[in-house]
Amino acid sequence: MARANDEVEALLQEYADLIAITGGDAFKARAYEKAARAIGGHPADVSRLDAEGLRDIPNVGRSIADKVLEYLHTGTVAAVEERRANIPAGVRELIAIPTLGPKKALRLYQDLHISSVNELAAAIEADALHDLKGFGPRTQENILHGITLMQQAGGRIPLHLALETAEEIVSELSGLTGCKRCAYAGSLRRMRETVGDIDVLVAARRSAPFMDALAALPSTAEVIAHGSKKTSIRTGKGVQVDLRVLPPESWGAGLQYFTGSKAHNIRTRTIAVRHGLKLSEYGLFEVESRQSLASRSEEEVYARLGLPWIPPTLREDRGEIQAALRGELPEIVTERDIRGDLHTHTDLTDGLAPLEEMVAAAAERGLAYYAVTDHAPRLYMQRMTDEKILAQRERVRELDGVHHGMRLLHGTELNIGPEGEVDWPDEFLAGFDLCVASLHSHFDLGRKEMTRRLVRACENPYVHVLGHPTTRLIGRRPGVDADWDEVFAVCARAGTALEINAQPDRLDLCDEEILRAKEHGVKFAVDTDAHSVLHLGYLRYGVGTAQRGWLTRDDVINTWPLRSLRRFLSKGGRSRKGAAG
DNA sequence: GCCGTTTTCGGCCCGACTGTTTTCAGTCG
Numbered sequence: 001m002a003r004a005n006d007e008v009e010a011l012l013q014e015y016a017d018l019i020a021i022t023g024g025d026a027f028k029a030r031a032y033e034k035a036a037r038a039i040g041g042h043p044a045d046v047s048r049l050d051a052e053g054l055r056d057i058p059n060v061g062r063s064i065a066d067k068v069l070e071y072l073h074t075g076t077v078a079a080v081e082e083r084r085a086n087i088p089a090g091v092r093e094l095i096a097i098p099t100l101g102p103k104k105a106l107r108l109y110q111d112l113h114i115s116s117v118n119e120l121a122a123a124i125e126a127d128a129l130h131d132l133k134g135f136g137p138r139t140q141e142n143i144l145h146g147i148t149l150m151q152q153a154g155g156r157i158p159l160h161l162a163l164e165t166a167e168e169i170v171s172e173l174s175g176l177t178g179c180k181r182c183a184y185a186g187s188l189r190r191m192r193e194t195v196g197d198i199d200v201l202v203a204a205r206r207s208a209p210f211m212d213a214l215a216a217l218p219s220t221a222e223v224i225a226h227g228s229k230k231t232s233i234r235t236g237k238g239v240q241v242d243l244r245v246l247p248p249e250s251w252g253a254g255l256q257y258f259t260g261s262k263a264h265n266i267r268t269r270t271i272a273v274r275h276g277l278k279l280s281e282y283g284l285f286e287v288e289s290r291q292s293l294a295s296r297s298e299e300e301v302y303a304r305l306g307l308p309w310i311p312p313t314l315r316e317d318r319g320e321i322q323a324a325l326r327g328e329l330p331e332i333v334t335e336r337d338i339r340g341d342l343h344t345h346t347d348l349t350d351g352l353a354p355l356e357e358m359v360a361a362a363a364e365r366g367l368a369y370y371a372v373t374d375h376a377p378r379l380y381m382q383r384m385t386d387e388k389i390l391a392q393r394e395r396v397r398e399l400d401g402v403h404h405g406m407r408l409l410h411g412t413e414l415n416i417g418p419e420g421e422v423d424w425p426d427e428f429l430a431g432f433d434l435c436v437a438s439l440h441s442h443f444d445l446g447r448k449e450m451t452r453r454l455v456r457a458c459e460n461p462y463v464h465v466l467g468h469p470t471t472r473l474i475g476r477r478p479g480v481d482a483d484w485d486e487v488f489a490v491c492a493r494a495g496t497a498l499e500i501n502a503q504p505d506r507l508d509l510c511d512e513e514i515l516r517a518k519e520h521g522v523k524f525a526v527d528t529d530a531h532s533v534l535h536l537g538y539l540r541y542g543v544g545t546a547q548r549g550w551l552t553r554d555d556v557i558n559t560w561p562l563r564s565l566r567r568f569l570s571k572g573g574r575s576r577k578g579a580a581g
Numbered sequence: 582g583c584c585g586t587t588t589t590c591g592g593c594c595c596g597a598c599t600g601t602t603t604t605c606a607g608t609c610g
Contacts, residue, residue, distance in 0.1 A: 031582035
């Protein structure tokens, strides 16, 4: 089951969208948006809260608390249903298209009765928009481009949604009698940034109970196929799940086979053939005698092929087989290796939780150090001032070491201006323990200007980490265009770390860029960019991405002991920056 | 619709960019 908080968040967000589309009070729409975000990021389960408990959540007042209770008791909210009756669901989908907001969506619906993304694309193709006010050629071009972007992600689910769904199902099926093993496989196990469908494997003698259980789960909206070897369902959120039940003795071979990738498996099967063997999802066999040589565990299968066990995040045929044969597989970084988080927010800017709560939650997770990096003034909407951030620093110093001895660093997330300049003069920047610098505007400079801009920011002696370097949003916005090899080289030289932002819609840098950057000798920081306590749990997605980029502990500065990290942050004494090369 | 307080209502995330509008509306971060 999805968390009730997530369902409520989605419902309130929908209501906010519907208010905006129907031209309702913009502040009211924003109030619902804020409440949606607050509930989504609230650590406690809203389905266990009463009216009073709900109203204790910031930005939730009487009206919204009542609606939440109504939803939890009846499954619907009358006010939302009313608005839904007036606006087809497809109209709301339109505002997911970048550059197309509620106003344009309403105009398209009212004037041309367009109520789906496909209808809109067709209308543009047919030049049906030429008389519509506010829809000039550039606007139409931008809309088409936005639709293309959406469709490129098309059908693929973001990693975190897939992982949450998979874990729920694995947990359900693991509890059934006769279940020897249960795990998810496929691209999800390899931690790809998006996932086409979820593969779940069960090792058991009898398959029927598991097939039936999957089909009967409350989250199952549709049964696509229901057989004895394989059952496929689609969840209410549109995620396809394939379940396969294997005999226990085939577990390892099956897990290896269904984890993929296809290219990796072709390699392993080729090695098998070369040994006169055959590798399938049922085991590794001698061709002549058809005798099974290995199948119970992945380790056994790989070992019989003359290979060490290869972590799933490396199984992309990017040289991992060759490295394994040479005995040179990297010891990839794990979540346990991460000692600190170097990019996080509080409610001083756009985070949801106060400093105290973020710090306490981080300490609970066992971190040894933690950097607070709220937004700098030039992200105007955050209204940061010198006074506010200095007051925060005081408080950070007071809290340093208070929770489980966790050490605190006071930092900020600077904005990289069009020329590569950042907020605040050097004297002021010198007061921070750590500065992340990120792009938040001017995403469409030419490659040359963008490269120069990033290079200048990374050469800044007060910038320690380049935050979400490409600034892509998966399925919504491509990364900025720059000569990344040059940027990476500069980062390596200047001692500026590249962030691997763990927010599941960012995962920025991505795996392939990490591999390239690593070639240049860059260091990395795997950060959650947490805006709520729950986001601290996103670390796993960042670590998965780092693994896919073959990173080891040495490559990732926030696996280091604090003393080593501080040495890195001093950037060779700052003035001598770059000299150590 | 929420919040804070100045208990009864005014202010709320501000500014920039884009495209098309001819003076600004819509969208975004």
